[in-house]
Amino acid sequence: MHYILEILPSLLDGLKLTLGVFFLTLIISLPLGVIVSMAQRSRFFALRWITNIYITIMRGTPLLLQIVFVYYGLSLANITVLPRFEAVVLTFVLNYTAYFAEIFRGGIQAVPAGQYAGARVLGMNKLQTFRYIALPQVIKTVMPSVGNEVINLVKDTSLVYVIGLGDLMRAGTIDVARDVTLIPYLLVGAFYLLLTMIFTVIMRYIEKRLNYYR
Amino acid sequence: MLSIKNLTKSYNGRTIFKDLSFTVAPGEVLTIVGPSGIGKTTFLNILAGLIPADSGSIELDGKELTIDGTRQGSEVGVIFQDFNLFPQYTVTENITLAPRIVAKEKKATYTKTAAELLADLDLTEHQNNYPFELSGGQKQRVAIARALAMKPGVLAYDEPTSGLDEASTERVTSIIQKLQSRNATQLVVTHDLPFAQSLNGKVLDFSKDVER
Ligand SMILES: Nc1ncnc2c1ncn2[C@@H]1O[C@H](COP(=O)(O)OP(=O)(O)OP(=O)(O)O)[C@@H](O)[C@H]1O
Ligand SMILES: [Mg+2]
Numbered sequence: 196m197h198y199i200l201e202i203l204p205s206l207l208d209g210l211k212l213t214l215g216v217f218f219l220t221l222i223i224s225l226p227l228g229v230i231v232s233m234a235q236r237s238r239f240f241a242l243r244w245i246t247n248i249y250i251t252i253m254r255g256t257p258l259l260l261q262i263v264f265v266y267y268g269l270s271l272a273n274i275t276v277l278p279r280f281e282a283v284v285l286t287f288v289l290n291y292t293a294y295f296a297e298i299f300r301g302g303i304q305a306v307p308a309g310q311y312a313g314a315r316v317l318g319m320n321k322l323q324t325f326r327y328i329a330l331p332q333v334i335k336t337v338m339p340s341v342g343n344e345v346i347n348l349v350k351d352t353s354l355v356y357v358i359g360l361g362d363l364m365r366a367g368t369i370d371v372a373r374d375v376t377l378i379p380y381l382l383v384g385a386f387y388l389l390l391t392m393i394f395t396v397i398m399r400y401i402e403k404r405l406n407y408y409r
Numbered sequence: 410m411l412s413i414k415n416l417t418k419s420y421n422g423r424t425i426f427k428d429l430s431f432t433v434a435p436g437e438v439l440t441i442v443g444p445s446g447i448g449k450t451t452f453l454n455i456l457a458g459l460i461p462a463d464s465g466s467i468e469l470d471g472k473e474l475t476i477d478g479t480r481q482g483s484e485v486g487v488i489f490q491d492f493n494l495f496p497q498y499t500v501t502e503n504i505t506l507a508p509r510i511v512a513k514e515k516k517a518t519y520t521k522t523a524a525e526l527l528a529d530l531d532l533t534e535h536q537n538n539y540p541f542e543l544s545g546g547q548k549q550r551v552a553i554a555r556a557l558a559m560k561p562g563v564l565a566y567d568e569p570t571s572g573l574d575e576a577s578t579e580r581v582t583s584i585i586q587k588l589q590s591r592n593a594t595q596l597v598v599t600h601d602l603p604f605a606q607s608l609n610g611k612v613l614d615f616s617k618d619v620e621r
Contacts, residue, residue, distance in 0.1 A: 313493030316457050317507035317559055318483040327506060331497045408496050409541040 202370045202379055209366030210386055215280075216352045216362070220287040221345065227288065228295025235300050246296075253293030259354050262286045266358045283355045291348060298340045302333035335405045342398035349390045363387070410434050411563045411594050416465030416476070418451055425451050427620040429465070431613060433563065435592045438585060440605045442598075443615030449598040450490070452615075453567050456596070457487045469562045483507065486561030490568045492552040494540040500551050501527070501536045504558050512559065519558070526554040530584065546577030553584060563594040570601050582607050 234246045253261070266282040269275050277285065306329045314324040356365035367383035370376075416429040425448035433439040441449050454460045456467060458480025467474040469484055494503050501523055508519035527533045530550040540548060549569060556564060566585075570578045578601075585595060585608060599605050605612060613619075 307493075309489060309491060309493040310495065312457075312459050312487075313489065313495065315459065315481050316483060316485060316487040317555070318481060318511040319507065320481060323510055327510065328495055335497070408539045 198374075198376075198378060199382065202374075202382070205366045205370065206363060206379070206382060206386065209361055209363035212280075212355075212361055213352045213363040213390075216283055216287060216355060217348055219284050220291050220348060220352075223284075223288045224291040224295055225341075227292040228299055231292055231296035232299035232303060235296060236303065250293045250296060253290050254297070258286070258290050258351055259357060261290055262354055262358060265289075279355075279358055279360045283358070283360055287348075287351070291344065294344055295341070298337050298344070299333065301340075302337040303329065305336045306332050338398070338402050338405055342395070342402070345394050345398060346391050349394060350387060353387070410468075410470060411596070412468045413456075414466045414468070416452075416455065416467070417463045418448070418455060419463055420451075424621045426615070429619055433594050433596055433611075435594050436589055438589055438595045438597060438608050438610035440597045440599060440608050440610055440612045441615060442600060442602065442605050442612060443619075444600065447615045448619075448621075449600075449615055450567055453487070453565055453596075453598055456563075456565055457485050458482065483511065483556075483559035484562050486556030486559065486564045488549070488552045488556055488564065488566040488569060490571060492540075492548045494548055494551055494555070496540050499537050499539055500532055500543070500554075503540070503551055504555050507555070508558050522558055523554075526557055529587075530554050544577075545572050546574075546580060549573065549577070549581060550584070557588075563596060564588065565596045565598070567598050568600070569597060570599060570604050578604055 231246055231250070234242050235250075237243055237246075262283060265286045266277065266279065269277060269282070310328050310332070311324060314328045319327070352362060353364040355362050356368065359365070363383055363386055367379040370379035411433040413432070414430050417427045418425045429452070431439065441452065443449055451460070455462045455476060455478070458475060459478060461478030462476040465476060467476055472484070474480065474484060495506070498506060504523045504526060505519045508514045508522065509516075512519075514522075523536075524533075527536050530553060532547065532550055532554060535543060535547060535551075540551070543551065553564075553566075569581050569585075573581065582604065585597065588595060597605070597608060597610075
C-alpha cells in the first residue's frame with residue numbers, strides 16, 4: 196500500500212499525458228473524419244484518389260511504425276523536427292481520422308436514397324438535407340463503431356512510449372525497472388481498464404439515447 | 410393546372426415513353442395505370458424533379474418546372490410508395506420540418522397548419538409517435554400530411570394502396586376525394602384497378618395510351 200502511494204504521483208503524471216493524447220486526438224480527428232469522408236465522395240476524381248491512398252496507408256500500416264516514422268523520419272529527411280508530443284498527436288490524428296472517415300463513409304452510405312428524395316421534394320437544399328435528415332441518421336449508425344475506436348484509442352496511446360514520451364505506460368515501465376516488481380504494471384493495467392470502462396459506459400449511454408427510433 | 414407536353418424519357422437508348430402529353434385540372438384526379446415496369450414511377454420521378462427527362466415540358470399553374478432532374482422544391486407534393494418518412498422525427502416533426510426550415514414559417518403558423526392536417530387525416534392521437542410505431546395506412550397519411558403542409562400545386566401518389574388492406578384503401582380513397590372537393594390537383598399511380606375505378610377520374614393507361 197505504501198509502495199503504491201509512493202509510485203502513484205509518477206503514474207498520475209503519465210496518466211495526464213495519456214489523457215492529453217487521447218482527448219486531443221478525439222477532438223481533432225472526429226470532425227476531420229467527417230470532412231475526409233465527404234472528400235471520399237467528392238465529384239473530383241483527384242480528391243477521391245488522394246483520400247483513398249491516404250486512408251489505405253493509414254489503415255494498412257502499424258500505428259507504431261507511423262509514430263516512429265513521423266518523429267524520426269521527418270527529422271532524418273530534414274523536413275522538420277517536431278517535439279515528441281506534437282509528433283505523437285499529429286500521428287494519432289492522421290491515423291484516427293482515416294478510421295473515422297471510413298466509419299462515416301459507411302454511415303453516409305447507409306442512409307437510404309429515399310431519404311434524400313423525400314427531403315428534396317420538400318424543397319430542402321443540400322445543407323439542410325445533410326443537417327436535418329442525413330447527419331442524425333449517420334450519427335446513430337456509426338455510434339457503435341466510433342465507440343470501438345474510442346476504446347482502441349485509449350489503449351493505442353500506450354504506443355507513445357516508444358519515442359520516450361512519459362505516458363502512463365512509460366511511467367509504469369520506469370518503476371518496474373527500478374524497483375524490480377510487477378506492481379506498477381498491475382496498477383497501469385488497472386488505470387487502462389478503468390478508462391476503457393468509463394468510456395464504454397459513456398458510449399453505451401449515448402447509444403441508448405439514440406435508440407428512441409428505428 | 411398541371412400540363413405535361415411532349416415528355417420523352419429513355420434509359421440507355423430504350424424509350425420508356427415518348428411525347429407524353431396530358432393535363433390535370435384543379436379538382437381533377439388523374440389515375441395512371443399500367444403493368445409493372447411500364448414507366449409509371451419513372452414519370453412520377455420526373456414530375457417530382459428527381460430524375461431528368463430527355464425532352465418536353467412540365468407546366469404547373471402557369472409556371473414552367475425544370476425537367477433536368479435537379480429540381481429542389483415543393484411545387485409537386487410527392488407521396489412515395491414507401492413514404493420516405495424521416496425516422497428520427499415524430500409525426501408532427503415530419504409535417505412541420507419543411508414549413509419551418511424551408512418555407513421559414515412562423516411557429517404559430519406551422520403549428521396551426523400541422524394541427525389542422527393531423528385532425529383532417531385522423532392522426533392527432535399519433536402526433537408524437539415515430540414512424541416505426543405506425544401502421545402502413547398511418548404512415549401513408551403522414552406522408553400525405555407532410556406533402557400538404559408545403560401547399561403543393563399538385564399531389565402525386567405512387568401506388569398509395571400497395572400493402573394496405575381494404576379498410577385502409579377506402580380511407581385513402583376518401584382522403585383523395587376530400588382533397589378533390591377542395592379543388593386539389595391530383596395524380597395517382599396505381600396498378601390496383603378497383604381502386605383506380607373508385608377514384609372516378611380520368612384514367613391514363615400507360616400500356617395503351619402512351620407512345621414508346
Ligand atoms: N435507373 C434506371 N436505369 C435504367 N433503367 C431503369 C432505371 N429505372 C427504371 N428503369 C427501367 O424503366 C422501366 C420503368 O420502370 P418504372 O419503375 O418506372 O416502372 P413502374 O411502371 O413504376 O413499375 P411498377 O409498377 O413495378 O412500380 C423498367 O423497365 C425499369 O427497368
Ligand atoms: Mg413503380
